[in-house]
Amino acid sequence: MNPRLLPYVLILPVTLFLCLFFLYPFVLVAQQAFSNSSGFTMSNFRDVTEHWKFPISLKNTFLLALAVVPIQLALSLLMATMVTKMKKGRDLILYVWTIPLGISDLAAGIIWLAIFEQSGFLNSMMGGLGLIDSPTNFLSYTSPVMVFVAIMLAEIWRATAIMLVILVAGIGLIPKEYYEAGEVFGATPWQRFLKITLPMLRPSLQTALVLRVILAFEVFAVVQALGGTLFPVLMGETYAYQFELLNSGAAAAIALIILAISITFTLIIMRALRVPKGATI
């Protein structure tokens, strides 16, 4: 075997697999989005974006991402820093903190529904403590803020650990000597975090944020379980078009819009957190 060809031969199976099960369906979806019975058209996009629910679900999706991702970023940085400082029991804490990762997003939504619904844990606890006389329905159309907060909490609970794991690995790669140099040259612990940890963590922050932001724009099951139709999001609309309205052209169009948003944000994050040439460890 020619050693120059070998690497390409080795990546061939996975490339074929991805072409067959990712690229090909993707092309089909794109085709579906841009065509109707009479050939090429933009009408699917027009229909989708002109529908009254589109601006609401777009706004909701962005609002949720904007509310959840910064909190998750701050939380995961805090948790990662704390875990890194631990001498004993570090692995145990990490396992506990990453348990939500092993639960599907629908199950996570149902767990939080069990807390917030009228006969849920929160109501029975508050009733038991004598804080309320009769159970209230937190997740009703009369309390949209509460619905939003419940979805936020569930999302934070469910998906912070994915960022945490990436950041813990990233912090572990920063050599201790940099912190010692920082200390000797007068940086306070907070300054060491700002001037050493954060900039040297850029590659991990990039990965964590890209992954998390893409997931945030694809949010679906948690919202479905907790908000139902009270809180429409883009992915929910895709589902509705495909399975309720049986309009796969429109579903494909909205899926492509989500993809475009994801790609845009990925590029923005990559650009904002890029490491200048020669500035790597």
Add this chain to the structure above:
Amino acid sequence: MAVIEIKNVAKRFGEYQALHDINLTIADQEFMVLLGASGCGKSTLLRIICGLETASEGEIWIDGKRVDHLAPKDRGISMVFQNYAVFPHLTVFENIGFGLRMQKLPNDEVKRRVERTAGLMHIEQLLSRYSGELSGGQRQRVAVARALAMEPDVILMDEPLSNLDALLRMEMRAELKGVLAESNTTAIYVTHDQVEAMSMADRISVMHEGKIVQAASPIEVYRNPAAKFVAGFIGNPPMNFLEASPQGGGKFSVAGHSFDGPSAANSNLQFAIRPEDMTLAENGFPAVAKVVEPLGAHLLVTCELDGKLFRAILDSEMQVKPGETLKLSPVQDRIRWFDPETTLAVA
């Protein structure tokens, strides 16, 4: 301007005692080298002086002020790290100015000091680069410039040249010595390289198993080792040792020959001599040459003498073949004696 006093410093890591009761005074503007093999506690001592490690016992005084409870930045010190610790995400300029920025000095003062120290280390043309674009030697220069830019009273260096190749190390050795002499700082330099220690130090503290065995000028450490460990550690190759038994009247018998030894001692001693202090003489020790190594400037001969390996450095013109018996005689006033019980030198 800073005298450093280390008083009764001890350090324990759990059960392990890394440092035992260290006492050392380093004079103002002195270049002190802590020399020892890995694990002897020299880096731990440096880190205690620096404040990155706390002593289990004892006190550190710098410039008449007790500092062992102070943060590193309040001790008037700065440090050059073994792996340089030049921040990869900052330019050379910002690296050198890092400590100054932390002190919130005005921009023009930072610029002035960075440019001055960069000039001293001959890296002014690299100020806008990142460390990934620098060679090991250049990074080393940045690390030294960063330490000097603080205008510290004391500069601490932890094996700063150990990651450089041999030629560059020799060059940096001389340059570093010159720059530090001009900066009027007190310097503590940790190394395991005795050539570095001998060539740079005003005074060497030889450390072994968490203790300072001898603190003296390089030539004193070389000529008059205070303990057998120093004699066997310093010098390449180190001193030779032979068993000596007392014959009374200050005479000692060594491998069948009689030598004048310490008059007060009348127990068994060890006779020690440097390889270069052996000459060929008719009445010398008979030694069988085992290995002959021509080193250019001289000839290193490893022989067997009194059942032990014994090294002699002879003139490179000599023709010696393995198996040949040489007659080796020590230079009388270079002979040193050690007590095998205490391992200390006996005069």
